Amino acid sequence: MMPSPVISARDVSLTFPTADAPVHALKDVSLDIGPGDFVSFIGPSGCGKTTFLRCIAGLESPTGGTLTVNGMTPDQARRARAYGYVFQAPGLYPWRTIAGNIALPLEIMGFSRPDRAERVARVLDLVELGQFGGKYPWQLSGGMQQRASIARALAFDADILLMDEPFGALDEIVRDRLNEALLALWAKTGKTIGFVTHSIPEAVYLSTKIVVMSPRPGRITDVIDSPLPRQRPLEIRDSAAFIETAHRVREGLRAGHSYD
């Protein structure tokens, strides 16, 4: 029997009213995400990936359908501090140093001072920014800011991690290393992860489930359960199963594009 899903969406729709025609950002999206799943969302830009993630996190209210997280509404889950969220833009607070930015959610959640210091140091190292804790955001390069924002979401141990193109601004090498680190973290903690990416190999490498989306209206066109084992060395990317899955994702993506 399937374990009961952590996140369960039924016919979720979201329409933005704009000055001219309303935008159907999501239409009839149904999806179940089980505990410990690593779900990637992939799709052309504007297909509603960010919007769906925001709905899960309770930052946006669907205009139709139902969405539950751990059996609660997303809003209740948000209040229960179920989420770590990495936004598409770094969004660091300019009046705090990098270390201060990472410590901020910890302060809010009431972690003790020594605990905070220890966690900040650990995640700064994880994203390879050890020496930059004392700098202000505007003194960092774009990729470094992005990494700082990842570190911030990892510093506290939320059960559900939502990441919106976290590695978009990073080079292949760092990206690979962070992919590995993320997998290790996931294996160790059993977090449930929702992950938006534009990289097909990244999606295939990381996920247990790949959700392909398509725009106008934003909807799910394919859900691919990964045939790969949970243990994934980097070399797995040369395996036949990997290449085959990547191919299927690419086909799904292409189909989504063919509409315009």
Add this chain to the structure above:
Amino acid sequence: MMPSPVISARDVSLTFPTADAPVHALKDVSLDIGPGDFVSFIGPSGCGKTTFLRCIAGLESPTGGTLTVNGMTPDQARRARAYGYVFQAPGLYPWRTIAGNIALPLEIMGFSRPDRAERVARVLDLVELGQFGGKYPWQLSGGMQQRASIARALAFDADILLMDEPFGALDEIVRDRLNEALLALWAKTGKTIGFVTHSIPEAVYLSTKIVVMSPRPGRITDVIDSPLPRQRPLEIRDSAAFIETAHRVREGLRAGHSYD
């Protein structure tokens, strides 16, 4: 005989004074870029790619060395409106619609109204945002904003195009399409292009010259002249020359990372 370079850097250095230790963002960078070159910069985040592009564009003054653009200082070249610049973040003005944002540099440069309208429509189509001209930036997804900012830089015909990770937030399909479009534009206009990317295949596919950089201090570790012909169908990515070049770039990148 080589044609005289459009951009010529000799021992360019740039140090940011910060509260604690000064940051050596660039150190002794020398590089020649000829007319019609398509130069990609690749390297770990924080290695000075953005900084170097900003120096070329006259937005930052090197603290050492000389840098000339068309025989002028970068600042003079900037005044001569030699550049189109795509920043790492979209940087759209929130009080203007997408079309208004794209029209802004045209207004500033004194294009006539019908000319403006025609150009805006053309580049909007080019980046596949035809229907979104009337929307405001916050009504667009991250990738759509990024495309709008690319369109803005393409709308006026600058001889030198500087692009800082323009396609970072786009999915593979759109990215491929835009890569092709960019190559077509480049072939047609003979622009000189400086291009920052984190994708090795993208760098190899697009460039005539690939500059690999390394951080702390930011410097050039390798300059690879592409063996690929100027005409590049997408399939060229399966050619041996392509794979070999990509390999060399990856090695260079890896070497840059090994320092930390």
Add this chain to the structure above:
Amino acid sequence: MGLALVWLGLWGANARLANLAVTAEWERLRRFAVAAIFGLTLLTVWEMAVTVFAVPQVILPAPSAIGARFVAALPMILGDLWQTLVKGALSGWLIGAAAAVLTAIAIDRSPFLQRGLLPIGNFVAALPIVGIAPILVMWFGFDWQSKAAVVVVMVFFPILVNMVAGLAATDALQRDQMATWSAGYWQSLLKLRLPAAMPLLFNGLKITTTLALIGAIVAEFFGSPTRGMGFRISTAVGQMDLALVWAEILMAAIAGSLFYGIVALIERRATFWHPSQRG
């Protein structure tokens, strides 16, 4: 004609000085020098105008006469300064600023209050000081307390307006982050909205430094003990001692500028991250 020449000459020197490239250590001195030369220009033109046009002393005394009077009457002027600036203006400014900030937070906290209190707050705070001053003098007595009360009323509105705007000055992404961490109201106030409000708050604080001084001085016109800058000014006008009037004004200008300067300095420290401060 001569006046215009002096003006142009000194302004030219100033422009050159202002655009001179200097090292960081000299920057401070340079700023001071530029402002000083500008002031000198004004004073020279003033002195010359008074002499050339033979303006009577009882209308506009010459700067030299004012300077002499300033030095001679300095102990008295300092006493007046203490009474008006420190006791009246400063205490009123502090109370008013605190009240405005707290009100802004209360308004911001409760949509009900926001709709109910803001329009009425605007209204009450728009009561002109010259009307309230006599009433407050009647209520709070002749000494500095009534002056402080006038200052409170005067500085309240500008700070409130700026603070309310400041609390709204966060961007959507920053607010969303707070939401994902499920930050409580006070937490997001303390960690996000207050820091983000600082640039606008200081805007209000800076504007009101000068208002506070004016308020305290003006309130003394409506009743006061026999000291204080407002008292001295009105009495001196009545006694045709215009040099003393201007000497007091000079003191007010110096003290007020200092007050403003200190607040601006604190602003620089507190909002170092804002683009307007990063230059």
Add this chain to the structure above:
Amino acid sequence: MSRVLPVLSVLAAIVALWYLAAVGMNAAWVRDQAARAGETVTAGRLLRETMVLERPVLPAPHQVAAGLWEGVAGQKITSKRSLVWHGWITLGATLAGFAIGAAAGMILAVGIVHNRAMDMSIMPWAVASQTVPILAIAPMVIVVFASAGVTGLLPKAFIAAWLSFFPVLVGMVKGLRAPDAMQMDLMRSWNASSGQVLRHLRLPVSLPYLFASLKVAVAAALVGTIVGELPAGATQGLGARLLSGSYYGQTIQIWAALFAAAILAAALVWLIGLAERITLRRMGLSR
């Protein structure tokens, strides 16, 4: 409805408090009077008499309302006892002064942002100008204007402008410097002239600062006008009305004039708020 209810309830609370305060503050006088007449006061009498004093320390709300009504509706609006007439006079000078002051503030701010010499020389003196106690020099201003043959609206408007240019200057300098580095860099990469940067970037970014400042400035302009009306021969305008009320100890008249002035100020502030909302909406900035 949901907009009126909160205002009404807060208003009701204030009026209730006010009545209490009126009883409290006027009680001493009623007791003294009774003591001088050798009588004792009951609570009922205290309550009754504190509401109807001719020279109360704090007039009761209905007394002020009556005074206001009498001044607004009880007279022909051309009568010199009409608050509408006095308000009209004050409004004219306020608007003129506000226009001059706001324009001066904006022009100076633009100058300061673009010219280093102006930045360094003007700002300290602009600050100093505001520390000059305007009421002290107001009579002199009026005298100087008068000796130059200028009387009536202009001297008052000058004082109003003097007070209102400063908030605009400070706010605009801040606002014009608020664009972030990337927004400025974009402009630089297009080699936009400083005029274009101003028009297309600095001005739009400064709007929130501008409107906050304008609200403060318009209230300041009204204060300036009223201050200017005190020594202007104290004949016309709400300032004159306030003053003469004050001089003759007609507390209720003072309060009525005060409220008239506040209503005027609130209306002006509200108008600017309206302009703000419309502008921001047209710029797509209000979400």
Add this chain to the structure above:
Amino acid sequence: ADPLTLQLKWVTQAQFAGYYVAKDKGFYDEENLDVTIKPGGPDIAPTQVLAGGGADVTVEWMPAALAAREKGLPIVNIAQPFKSSGMMLTCLKESGITDPKTDFKGKTLGVWFFGNEYPFLSWMNHLGLKTDGGPEGVTVLKQGFNVDPLLQKQAACISTMTYNEYGQVLDAGLKPEDLVTFKYEDQGVATLEDGLYTLEEKLKDPAMEDKLVRFVRASMKGWKYAEEHPEEAAAIVLENDETGAQTEAHQVRMMQEVAKLTAGSNGALDPADAERTVQTLLSGGSDPVISKAPEGAWTSAITDKALK
């Protein structure tokens, strides 16, 4: 008609009835004068307006005028419609003050400043009381526009004019028997109030001198008319008050009281009164209002011609 501007010392009220009556009744027209009457107010220093050229003639009190003259402003008294002083100190009986010589010490007294403090200061000089707030002297409050300090008991005594503030105290509900008043006249420290002053240089111009003669003549006609018709004079004043703040009852009473002060004067300054004022200001204490007797501070040239 010849234009002439008169600056009043205070706001439009029956204190200046003579001038308004002269204008309203056409007395100025008869003299071929076009007179503009500018009301004063707090912080209008009439002498300053005169110096600035904003007026040709001003109504001012002699102590302030002499002090201004000592400061170098050559102003001259050309006529004196007010014979006696209306100034007094009004105290609450409950403050326990009965005799100025003994009871003021340690009390708080309300005083007008802005050039109106001279009579008070010289009185205190005569009594040998310091005004710096020490225990051996009196505490002085700068009194605002109205009589509230007395009603609110913020001061033991306040300055009042017989024709104005005293009436307001009574209007406010206090009875004469609740109050103790000390007239400057009775205390022997009275100074001349409400005279007409102009600049010396104006007198040198014969045409101007002639205008002033006609002005003083018409003004005194106005004053005498006002004395005889207080109700009508008060109505005229009300008519000219643009603030609309005055009440008829108050102005009629003011006119009646003012009439008592103007009664003894035909407009000509009695040099003896002036000398007495000078002596009062000069004498007594360490801190006299003027330091030496003025020369040429008044002239009878105008009134001599006007009244013949």
